[in-house]
Amino acid sequence: MTTNAEDPATVIRAYPDGPILVRGDFELLDEDGRPVPHDRRTIALCRCGRSAIAPLCDGTHTLLNRRGDSS
Template identity: 40%
Template sequence: MANSPERPRRVTIDPDGPMLVEGPVEVVCADGTVATSRRFTAAICTCRRSRIYPWCDTSHRRRTDRDQGAT
């Protein structure tokens, strides 16, 4: 998929979450496979915890004992 020359893709980076890319988008993975999203915005996993990698499934939000109030 080629980007439109009159308007570049917008990428939003959240240090505590996924990278949001205006879609549609193709992601080429390290092994050469290509993942495609036709959504208006694709959430790309940056923590590598996602079960549907390269797409974000909000695994970065996993609770820890500290989050639940344990001391």
């Protein structure tokens, strides 16, 4: 596993009014600590609280942003 800041094993980036993207090697756990299966090296985590597939983003935030409703 690489820990070099120039080439990290995992990159986490928050997008304005959108999800948090996680790229690289990671394990995703639910609120009870159980693994959430995924087959991708990049996932988007919902932070608007409106996703139907939480903890993953389903794009609902884009509808909220168009309405100006971020709550």
